Amino acid sequence: MLTGAVAFALTAAGIAVAGLRAYRRRALSAVRWFAVALLPAGLYLTGLFPVARTIGSEIADWASRLVFDPRVWAGIVLLAVSAALLLGTRWAARRQLGDAPPGPAAATGTPARPAVADRAAQPAPKARPAAKADDGLGDFSDIEEILRKRGI
Structure with missing residues (x-):
């Protein structure tokens, strides 16, 4: 009531x-x-x-x-051991696979990402034009170069 x-x-x-x-x-x-x-x-x-x-x-x-009951503490210990075993087997499985992520790429042995091209095969970066006299805009030279390339 x-x-x-x-x-x-x-x-x-x-x-x-x-x-x-x-x-x-x-x-x-x-x-x-x-x-x-x-x-x-x-x-x-x-x-x-x-x-x-x-x-x-x-x-x-x-x-x-x-x-107050030791049986409850024994149950907690059993739960902790179970969790440790599950996590340990997961860690061991990952270690056996060589830290490969699970999925189709790991099963076939192919890399998950395409390989990065060798740096020697890439063209060398273009040299910057000679620096002008300090006009206070030295920090903006990269921006100026980008704008010139785009024709702005």
Whole structure:
């Protein structure tokens, strides 16, 4: 009975806040407040408050057993060993493949990216024109060169 009263009071308060937000012409905020305001009444009417209380009670019981029961600690150790074994086998598999990424490229032995051409086969970069007298625009010489190439 008290749970229902609190749920509907929270819903009414949320709807009031949504009304104030709508009065101030903040439509999105008003709709969000209205949506959140409907949650307590919906949870009460569907009977989910006792479920939440049961879940909270079970979590509290588990936490108390975690502190005082050695079987829970043994279970945590087993979970940690399992996670370590799974991660270790994944690491070992990657190491056997030579750090190749999984996929069709690794299965066929072909490289995932095309090979980069040899630097000797590439043309040499063009020499820059001789530097002019310092006119205060020395930092913009690269930009000037690019603009000249483009005919600007």
